[in-house]
Amino acid sequence: MASAPKRLKVAAGSCVRGKGSADPISSFLAWCGRAGVELSPKVRLSREGAVAGYGLLAAEELERGEVLFTVPRTALLSQHTSSIGGLLQEAQESLQSQSGWVPLLLALLHEYTASNSWWQPYFSLWQDFSSLDHPMFCFQEPLEEEDEDEKSPNPPMMVPVADILNHVAKHNANLEYTPHCLQMVSTQPISKGQEIFNTYGQMANWQLLHMYGFAEPYPGNTNDTADVQMVTLRRAALRRAKSEAEQQLVREQWDFLCQLEMVGEEGAFVLGWDEVLTEEELSMTLKVLCMSAEEFQEYKEQEGWEDDSEEEESSTLSNEALSRLKAPCKKLLYDSVLLTLEAYRSDLRAEQELLDRKEAFEQLSRREQQALHVRYGQKRILHQLLQLLA
Incomplete structure (x- = not known):
């Protein structure tokens, strides 16, 4: 049986309580406009047609190399963009850890519980405590080649829109990093109505299950x-x-x-x-x-x-x-x-x-x-x- 790969949509929600909205997608898209996030008219966010929860689908035929959406770095949720960024910076020595996630976790806790947080429409897409199936999911920017030998990796961050995409080994889109923004780019032609998949890396099923709470059914995971x-x-x-x-x-x-x-x-x-x-x-x-x-x-x-x-x-x-x-x-x-x-x-x-x-x-x-x-x-x-x- 070939069951579709699944994961909780914006998996960080498995660690914090989601906040509902009558129409969370419309609220989130309005927030994207204010945050400078640009979505191609050829894609749409939807629950229908996605393998689980929210997903990104092709509203029209897509060619290889098309920019599906652009997220400015100012819209990324990190220890630096949080409203308590200054406080986290002052306390950085006491927040050191091997993973580097402590400042981000504190930023998330603060922004999620703050009633006036700028990120509330983003949080409306998150799941609540009733779905604790797997660990938190954050993006971590890859190191440049000249930085690969350094001991500490780039700090993790949350990437609105990008973290809605599911993963499969045979993905059809990839997140690209520039100094000013992050862009999701199609890596092959995508048919209208087809779901757009990102990659979390070349991961075996046991790694996917450990880190993200799902596994790809055989024979989908060519990296198994x-x-x-x-x-x-x-x-x-x-x-x-x-x-x-x-x-x-x-x-x-x-x-x-x-x-x-x-x-x-x-x-x-x-x-x-x-x-x-x-x-x-x-x-x-x-x-x-x-x-x-x-x-x-x-x-x-x-x-x-x-x-x-x-x-x-x-x-x-x-x-x-x-x-x-x-x-x-x-x-x-x-x-x-x-x-x-x-x-x-x-x-x-x-x-x-x-x-x-x-x-x-x-x-x-x-x-x-x-x-x-x-x-x-x-x-x-x-x-x-x-x-x-x-």
């Missing part, structure tokens, strides 16, 4: 991933060891990999649809754990260094490369995937049947539905890997 815990490979290697000496070799190989910082007790190998995202770590781990005692001793003496450009090139673990792994490495990875699948409470077929039975699926709570989408996508990736390794 599955994890194989690093210790699972150790476990599989120990299982195939036929003697105490071979088990001791595995332990020494694992300790060596830990020293190289290739593996760890809490780490995981990340598998995507088309390739292994932790390719260096998995390549090295498979290689070392499949060495004989003699090969491992020689490898340790070289301290893990080899002058073999051909082998370096083969470390890119695309699906094609996985299918060409040496037999011992294939077997070790295959066994590790089987162990990973055993950790799930149900198998792929049972969850496929549940997804196919619409009535049974709709009897699940929303959280159960989203968790099912996460598990199902992960299992599909793992089963695909089993086929490649068979």
Whole structure:
């Protein structure tokens, strides 16, 4: 079953109480006019036709590269634009945190509870406390290339209109940043009546569920991933060891990999649809754990260094490369995937049947539905890997 992706519209509302309005859209659009927010006449805000709550839809045919709306930086809700911005600036040293969200949260609390806040029409679109399904959603402006090495990211902010858009991996619009404004631009032709989707980044379903409270049904999320815990490979290697000496070799190989910082007790190998995202770590781990005692001793003496450009090139673990792994490495990875699948409470077929039975699926709570989408996508990736390794 292909259920539409959903999330609470302006998800920050899951943390604060919404304020109703007879016609919140009209009130919000009037506020946009006063705030200098410009919406293209080719788009419209609506509940009808959106996957959940409010959404942005194409009122006319749209071409690639069209500006759908423009939000001046003065209309962004942040620690700097809040009416208590000066106070937050004075107290910035005591408000420091790793995420940088504390000043924004304080600004939101103040503006939301202030009866005369300029942002009230914006808040009218937010959900209330009856819908606490997922964390708060804020935009965080990406760093410029020259700033990527700096420790602290740009502070988060709320972006009116932009935060109404839903996310899908195969999105059709993207938010662009300029010194004076933010613009939502179409990235492909969009048909009349079609919903306009933004992207929150290349996120697996478990990340979307954790951060935004929803997951994309299979096969929508092309960025989905599955994890194989690093210790699972150790476990599989120990299982195939036929003697105490071979088990001791595995332990020494694992300790060596830990020293190289290739593996760890809490780490995981990340598998995507088309390739292994932790390719260096998995390549090295498979290689070392499949060495004989003699090969491992020689490898340790070289301290893990080899002058073999051909082998370096083969470390890119695309699906094609996985299918060409040496037999011992294939077997070790295959066994590790089987162990990973055993950790799930149900198998792929049972969850496929549940997804196919619409009535049974709709009897699940929303959280159960989203968790099912996460598990199902992960299992599909793992089963695909089993086929490649068979």
